[in-house]
Amino acid sequence: MYKLLLCCRYLRTRYIALASIISVMLGVATMIVVNSVMAGFSTQMRERIHGILADMVLEVNGTDGAPNPEANMEKIRKVAGKYIESMSPVVEIYGMVSFQWRGQYITKPVTLIGIEPESKSRVGVLKDHLKSFQPEMDGGKIVKPAARSLSEAPNWELLESYQRYRRIQVQNQVRWQHQAEPAEQDAEMPQAEAPDKLAQLSLKTFPFHPDAADLTQEANSLPMKDLFEDDVAPKELSIEEREKPLSGRLYVGLGVVSFQYENQKTGKLETEVMAVPGDDIAISTVSAGRPPEVVHFTATIVDTFQSGMSEYDANLVFCNLEYLQEMRGMFNRKTGERSFTSIQIKLKDYNDADKVVSLLRSSSEFPVGLFSVQTWESKQGPLLAAVSVESAILNVLLFLIIAVAGFGILAIFFMIVVEKTRDIGILKALGASSGGVQSIFLGYGLALGIVGSGVGMISGLVFVWNINVIESWLTWLTGHKVFDQRIYYFPTIPTSIEPLMVFWVAFGAMSIAVLASILPARRAARMHPVQCLRYE
Amino acid sequence: MTGIIKMPQTHLSAIALEKAYSKGKLQVPVLRGVEVQIKRGEFVSIVGQSGSGKSTLLHLLGLLDTPDVGEILYDGQRIDDLPAQKRDQLRNRVFGFIFQFYHLLPELNLLENVLTPLMIRHSVWEYWKRRKEFQDLGRDLIHKVGLDHRLTHKPSELSGGEMQRAAIARALVATPEVLLADEPTGNLDNKSGREIMDLLSSLNESRQLTIIMVTHDEALARQAHRTVRLAEGQLQVQREAA
Ligand SMILES: Nc1ncnc2c1ncn2[C@@H]1O[C@H](COP(=O)(O)OP(=O)(O)OP(=O)(O)O)[C@@H](O)[C@H]1O
Ligand SMILES: [Mg+2]
Numbered sequence: 001m002y003k004l005l006l007c008c009r010y011l012r013t014r015y016i017a018l019a020s021i022i023s024v025m026l027g028v029a030t031m032i033v034v035n036s037v038m039a040g041f042s043t044q045m046r047e048r049i050h051g052i053l054a055d056m057v058l059e060v061n062g063t064d065g066a067p068n069p070e071a072n073m074e075k076i077r078k079v080a081g082k083y084i085e086s087m088s089p090v091v092e093i094y095g096m097v098s099f100q101w102r103g104q105y106i107t108k109p110v111t112l113i114g115i116e117p118e119s120k121s122r123v124g125v126l127k128d129h130l131k132s133f134q135p136e137m138d139g140g141k142i143v144k145p146a147a148r149s150l151s152e153a154p155n156w157e158l159l160e161s162y163q164r165y166r167r168i169q170v171q172n173q174v175r176w177q178h179q180a181e182p183a184e185q186d187a188e189m190p191q192a193e194a195p196d197k198l199a200q201l202s203l204k205t206f207p208f209h210p211d212a213a214d215l216t217q218e219a220n221s222l223p224m225k226d227l228f229e230d231d232v233a234p235k236e237l238s239i240e241e242r243e244k245p246l247s248g249r250l251y252v253g254l255g256v257v258s259f260q261y262e263n264q265k266t267g268k269l270e271t272e273v274m275a276v277p278g279d280d281i282a283i284s285t286v287s288a289g290r291p292p293e294v295v296h297f298t299a300t301i302v303d304t305f306q307s308g309m310s311e312y313d314a315n316l317v318f319c320n321l322e323y324l325q326e327m328r329g330m331f332n333r334k335t336g337e338r339s340f341t342s343i344q345i346k347l348k349d350y351n352d353a354d355k356v357v358s359l360l361r362s363s364s365e366f367p368v369g370l371f372s373v374q375t376w377e378s379k380q381g382p383l384l385a386a387v388s389v390e391s392a393i394l395n396v397l398l399f400l401i402i403a404v405a406g407f408g409i410l411a412i413f414f415m416i417v418v419e420k421t422r423d424i425g426i427l428k429a430l431g432a433s434s435g436g437v438q439s440i441f442l443g444y445g446l447a448l449g450i451v452g453s454g455v456g457m458i459s460g461l462v463f464v465w466n467i468n469v470i471e472s473w474l475t476w477l478t479g480h481k482v483f484d485q486r487i488y489y490f491p492t493i494p495t496s497i498e499p500l501m502v503f504w505v506a507f508g509a510m511s512i513a514v515l516a517s518i519l520p521a522r523r524a525a526r527m528h529p530v531q532c533l534r535y536e
Numbered sequence: 537m538t539g540i541i542k543m544p545q546t547h548l549s550a551i552a553l554e555k556a557y558s559k560g561k562l563q564v565p566v567l568r569g570v571e572v573q574i575k576r577g578e579f580v581s582i583v584g585q586s587g588s589g590k591s592t593l594l595h596l597l598g599l600l601d602t603p604d605v606g607e608i609l610y611d612g613q614r615i616d617d618l619p620a621q622k623r624d625q626l627r628n629r630v631f632g633f634i635f636q637f638y639h640l641l642p643e644l645n646l647l648e649n650v651l652t653p654l655m656i657r658h659s660v661w662e663y664w665k666r667r668k669e670f671q672d673l674g675r676d677l678i679h680k681v682g683l684d685h686r687l688t689h690k691p692s693e694l695s696g697g698e699m700q701r702a703a704i705a706r707a708l709v710a711t712p713e714v715l716l717a718d719e720p721t722g723n724l725d726n727k728s729g730r731e732i733m734d735l736l737s738s739l740n741e742s743r744q745l746t747i748i749m750v751t752h753d754e755a756l757a758r759q760a761h762r763t764v765r766l767a768e769g770q771l772q773v774q775r776e777a778a
Contacts, residue, residue, distance in 0.1 A: 002655035009643035426639045429600055430706075431628020432656045433621060530601045533639065 002427065003436060007443045010416070011451070017444075020412050021452040023405035024509050028456025029463065031398045031505045032497075036464040038391045039501070040494035046384070048309040051125030052316075053376035054088070054344035056353055058360060061370055063093055064288045065330055065339035073343060075365040083352045088119035089340040091324050095285035097256060097317060101274040110256055110317045112285055114324030117154035117251075123346040127154055130251060131304045132277075156249035156320050158278060158302050166278035166300075167243045174239055246280060248299025248323045254306040255314030257281075277301045283317070287329045288339065297327050308490065353377075402509050405452075406516040409445060413520035417441065424524050425532025438525035445517025449510035457506050461497065468492045546612070547576040547746050548597060548714055553606035554769075555592055566592050568769030570606070577744040579737070581757040583774065584766035590750040591636075591718050593766060597748065598631045598716045599623045628657050632707030634717040638699040640691035646702050647687050650674045653710035677705040681735065697728035704735060715739070717749040721756060733759050 011017065058076065060066040069089035076087065091114035098107040120126050127133045127150055136144040147159050158166065257275040262268070275281055280300050286292040299319060306313055322338070325331045330339035347353060353375045360366055360373040377384060417424070424437055463470065471493060474482045483493050553570040556563045566589035574580050584590050595601040597608060599615065608616040615626060627633075640649045648655075651674045655663055663670065678684060681701035691699055700720060707715055717736065721729035733756055739745050749760060757763045763775040 002652055004660055005648065005655060006641075006643065013643055422639065423641050423643075426641060427652075427656070428624075429598075429627065429633050429635075429639075430653045430656055431624050431626075431710075433624045436656070528601075530595050533600075533635065 002432065003440045003443055006440050007447055010440075010444055011447050014416060016412055016415070017448055020405060020409040020513075021448050021455070023408050024402060024449060024452025024513060025456035025459065027398065027402035027405050028453045028505055028509045029460035030401065031395070032457060032460030032502055033463050033467070034394055034398060035391070035501050035505070036460075036495045036497045037467070037493060038387075038394065039496040039498055041490075042384075042387045042391070043496050044490065044494040045309065045387070048307050048312075049380050049383075050376050051128070052307055052309070052312055053379060054124040055347045055350055056345045056357065056373065056375045057090075057342045057379065058345065058366065059342040059372045059374070060340070061372060063286065063292075063341065065091060065341040066370070067332075067337050067339045069338065069340040069343060072340070075363075076343065076345065076360065079363045079365060080356045080359045083347050083349070083356050085346045085348045086119065086122040087346070088116060088123045088344045089321070090115055090120070090342050090344055091321060091328070091330065091339075092341050093285050093324075093328065095283055095317070097252070097281050097283055099257070099275045099279065099281040106274065108256060110253075111315050112283065112317050112319055112324065114319050114321040116321050117156065117318075120318075120344070121154050123344045125307075129305050129307045130154060131254075131306065132159055154303075156302055158245045158249075158300065162276070162278035162302075163243075163245075165276070166245065169278065170239060170242045174242075245278075245300035245302070246298060247320075248283070248297050248327070249302045249320045250281070250283075250299045251303045251305045251318040252281070252301050253313040253316045254304045255310060256317060257301070257304065273304075275301060277303055283319070285328065287327075289329045295327050295329075297323075299323070399508065402512050405509075406512040409448060409513055409516040410519060413441060413445065413517050414523070416444075417520045417524045420524070421527065421532045424527050425529045428527075428529035429533065434525040437527075438521045441517050441521035441524050442514060445513045445521070446510065448517075449513025452513065453506040453509035456509065457502060461502070464495050464497060467495055545575045546573045547578070547610070548748075549573040549609045550593075550597060551607045551609065553593070553596060553603045553608070555589070555596060555601070555603050565769055567596070567603070570766075570769070570771050572764065572771050574746060574748060576746055577740070578762070578777075579740045579747045579760040580749070581760035581763045582748065582750045582766055582771075583752065583754065583757050583763055586752075588766045589769060590766050594716050594718050594748065594750055598633060598714075599627050600633075628653055629710060630713050632710065632712035632715045634700070634703050634707050634715065634720045636719040636722045638691070638696070638703045640699055640702060640706075642691055645688045645690055646678065646683060646694070647671070647674050649691065649702060650678060650705045650709050652706060657710065674705070674709060677708055678702070681705045697724050697731070700724060700728075700732060701735070704732070708739070713746060715745055715747045717747065719750055719752065722752065729753075729756065 058072070066072065073087045073089065077084065093112050093114075095110055095112035096107055097110050098105055100106070115126075117126060130148075132147040133150055133152075133154070135142045135146045147161070148154075252275070254271075254273075258271050258273040260269055260271050263270050278301065280298050282296060282298050284294060284296050287295045305316060305318065322331070325338050331337075345356075347356060357373050357375060357378075360371075361368065366373065427437060428434075471483050550570050550572045553567050554565070555567040556565040558564070570593060572580075582590050582593065592601070596603050596616070599608075602616055606616075607614050610626070610630065615623070618626070640646075641652065644652070651670055654670050654673075658666070675684075675687070678687060681704055683698055683701055683705070686694060686698060686702075691702070694702065700723075704720070707717075715736070720736070721732050724732065736747055736749065737759060740747050747760070749757075751757050758775070762773070762777040764771045765774040
């Protein structure tokens with residue numbers, strides 16, 4: 001009984017112990033915050049990567065691809081059919097996009113992916129990343145409902161509003177070609193009906209340039225010109241023909257056709273979109289033939305794609321599969337046979353992934369040299385491994401903080417034991433056993449650990465829950481953006497609290513506190529009562 | 537057990553006790569064959585020069601320390617070589633200690649200090665069940681030593697005499713059979729000293745408590761049944777019981 005009472009009393013009266021409580025607390029809180037944020041980042045990242053990559057892919061080695069996706073999908077079904085939910089053939093190839101913005105050509109390297117939107121959306125997340133399926137949000141409220149409902153399958157049709165925008169653009173272009181008055185254009189353009197990006201384009205002034213207003217006007221008056229008009233869009237086409245979107249259709253990553261900048265007046269991050277759905281952009285890639293030749297074609301943007309992984313958004317351009325196959329010579333006009341470079345596979349249960357991979361790899365249908373089978377995780381292996389190594393190292397370092405707190409407890413406890421020498425003598429004289437005296441100090445250490453990790457846990461969790469509020473305070477306080485959207489590509493700091501992690505952190509802190517008190521407690525236990533009583 | 541004829545009336549006895557402290561290489565003998573027999577209900581006072589080893593003897597008798605040579609018998613049973621756990625128990629149940637410097641626990645208030653031996657004896661659960669009974673016992677004793685008005689004061693808020701009386705209450709709460717008092721009045725003025733002595737005498741009479749008291753003061757020593765003198769590491773009878 002006396003142990004409990006004295007523990008409580010020491011806890012209440014020894015303020016020096018607060019120092020160690022605080023260090024335990026800080027250690028626990030930091031560990032919880034860092035782990036939650038890192039877990040948030042990595043789960044978000046994994047989710048996004050997984051969404052784009054599908055569970056696993058069967059890839060043809062080499063960019064020429066292999067013929068007959070249907071037959072190959074049938075083979076896959078034969079080998080591992082019971083695990084597979086759906087598949088989608090894909091052509092993946094490097095390419096360049098090129099488009100005109102403000103009178104300037106912008107060319108970027110991209111990864112060009114030919115997909116069938118319908119089957120692609122069944123193997124991974126596609127609709128969730130396409131703008132026409134997303135309601136427009138502003139400050140957490142829906143400003144405009146989504147143009148397409150999520151129950152609809154994605155397709156290559158141009159939305160009505162973009163079609164209207166395209167019509168105006170084509171009319172302007174024709175007028176320019178006929179040397180018509182550029183002034184008429186503004187009056188005719190139905191601003192209210194135009195898609196927002198168009199409005200942004202024409203209304204917003206370019207902030208960096210002193211002659212911004214003039215520049216914009218100039219840009220607007222510049223007509224949209226077909227980049228390869230000599231080859232692809234002969235001038236003889238009627239206006240009606242030209243108003244129709246081209247047969248090459250694209251979903252472009254938002255990062256490909258936009259850039260972000262900080263508005264110097266408001267300090268807000270803004271996105272400048274350089275090409276919107278309805279615009280045509282030029283694509284260059286290589287053909288599948290021998291020798292590989294450069295292939296150019298122009299295609300119409302149908303939708304923009306935003307996954308939140310900047311790496312993908314700034315790199316991916318999805319094209320309609322048939323058109324890309326035709327352009328790359330992966331379509332045999334005589335036999336009607338098409339080729340593919342990979343097949344994306346969605347499994348019924350992702351836990352079977354390793355089994356399916358080994359089934360496909362060992363199957364004679366897909367010889368190792370010609371095909372490679374990978375899960376999305378192994379495809380992104382280095383990145384995911386880097387993240388987990390990073391978090392492991394960080395955890396070790398942070399745990400050292402708590403270990404330092406442990407040494408603090410050790411030192412403080414030795415002090416307290418020395419200070420309490422006489423009391424230890426008294427307790428022993430009154431019949432307390434050595435074990436009893438030892439357990440006072442062990443209990444005291446445990447109490448410090450519990451209080452420290454308890455308070456640390458609560459403050460850590462509160463911090464995590466309010467991390468975005470705290471971030472905005474810090475931004476306001478320092479005048480410096482702490483969490484830059486441009487870098488991280490998340491609107492807010494993602495967090496994910498894993499109860500098991502919180503438990504282990506708190507448990508670890510408590511055991512360190514107890515471990516640190518063992519030495520002083522043993523010393524107290526070994527003290528000789530008479531010696532203690534003589535001590536003044 | 538020891539070959540010594542058991543004397544039923546002997547409550548506590550020491551046989552050929554020796555104790556030496558080593559200062560570096562030098563051995564400083566403090567006790568050199570102390571023999572003493574104390575009957576049940578006897579009030580014995582020990583006198584001697586400062587540094588003669590009175591406190592050392594008391595610590596040995598109360599099992600706070602172990603003799604180098606010799607035995608301590610309690611009711612004819614040897615107790616100085618018992619295992620630690622048994623010795624702890626005896627200290628808690630049989631012996632009551634009163635120290636020269638009171639030695640109260642500064643974090644606890646007066647009542648809690650008085651109840652410490654009971655807290656040590658009982659587990660949390662037992663103590664909690666019987667806390668009413670124990671607290672009444674503690675209050676009773678505090679009343680007996682005349683400190684009712686100081687029940688919840690911390691030791692730092694008490695005077696020397698009050699602390700000594702609290703220490704006596706603490707020594708009595710575990711209903712010991714032997715009270716070992718090391719200069720209980722050493723730091724008190726004459727009046728407080730006399731009060732403490734009266735208290736001890738009355739306890740000795742009312743409870744048949746065996747009391748062994750170390751003191752410097754010859755006048756106080758005379759209040760005991762008999763007085764022994766510790767000199768040159770040995771005990772001599774100075775005054776026989778009347
Ligand atoms: N731990 C120790 N180490 C060395 N010598 C010690 C130790 N404890 C006691 N002594 C010595 O033993 C002798 C007896 O000490 P003790 O405290 O028993 O004397 P005392 O008779 O109680 O004296 P006082 O009347 O002043 O209290 C002293 O000379 C002291 O120096
Ligand atoms: Mg002494």
